[in-house]
Amino acid sequence: MRIRGCIFDLDGVIVDTARYHYLAWKKLATILNIEFTEENNERLKGVSRMASLDIILEIGNRVCDEKTREEYASLKNKWYLDYINRMMPDEILPGSLEFISELKYSGIKVALGSASRNTPLILERLGIGSLFDGIADGNIVSKAKPDPEVFLTAAKMIAVPPEECIVFEDAVAGVEAALKAGMRCVGIGSEKTLKDANVVVSGLDKLNLRKLKVLAKKL
Ligand code: BG6
Ligand code: MG
Numbered sequence: 395m396r397i398r399g400c401i402f403d404l405d406g407v408i409v410d411t412a413r414y415h416y417l418a419w420k421k422l423a424t425i426l427n428i429e430f431t432e433e434n435n436e437r438l439k440g441v442s443r444m445a446s447l448d449i450i451l452e453i454g455n456r457v458c459d460e461k462t463r464e465e466y467a468s469l470k471n472k473w474y475l476d477y478i479n480r481m482m483p484d485e486i487l488p489g490s491l492e493f494i495s496e497l498k499y500s501g502i503k504v505a506l507g508s509a510s511r512n513t514p515l516i517l518e519r520l521g522i523g524s525l526f527d528g529i530a531d532g533n534i535v536s537k538a539k540p541d542p543e544v545f546l547t548a549a550k551m552i553a554v555p556p557e558e559c560i561v562f563e564d565a566v567a568g569v570e571a572a573l574k575a576g577m578r579c580v581g582i583g584s585e586k587t588l589k590d591a592n593v594v595v596s597g598l599d600k601l602n603l604r605k606l607k608v609l610a611k612k613l
Contacts, residue, residue, distance in 0.1 A: 408598075419446065430453060447463060478516060491522070539567040545561055
């Protein structure tokens, strides 16, 4: 395939915010007396804030009205923001900046495709907002992953057709969204979890443009 656009998920690909999401959800679960494990947390990766809350309520066998759900979600976000507001650029995952800069330098468009409504704040904390040619996030899309909307929006922003885009994703829901968008997907994490990705690497530090082109021949 010809690679003209690369679309990156944010949480778990460029920065490891999954830990902070987990700690904040865990705090809520503890207050609600719901047992929530790190293993349960895998199901939350890539899905929206409200969908994450619904998974936790389902684990605890609880049903809530809309107002209570909103209250729980905003409490969790408040605790999550306490972590994000203390985040520093050294939390950018290894190899991310080098890889993205190399892609840009070689004329490939780069975009962000994240479910998070906190994307602008995270990019500001990390000082990397200007690196992207397009930013599609939870503030501008209405359908969360595994719906392809966020990646299709990102592709439009960089004016590259889906078949010439590669998505980099660490979540099962995100891999599904990328494939539904008609894009190829490089899974970031373990092959066991990201079975449907076209290829899987453990992190962006394992990639450079030359290696990506070799992988792309197999895509
Ligand atoms: C995704 C995370 O990137 O963003 C999910 O993987 C999270 O765990 C989702 O629920 C929404 O994030 P936020 O910041 O809008 O609550
Ligand atoms: Mg992610």
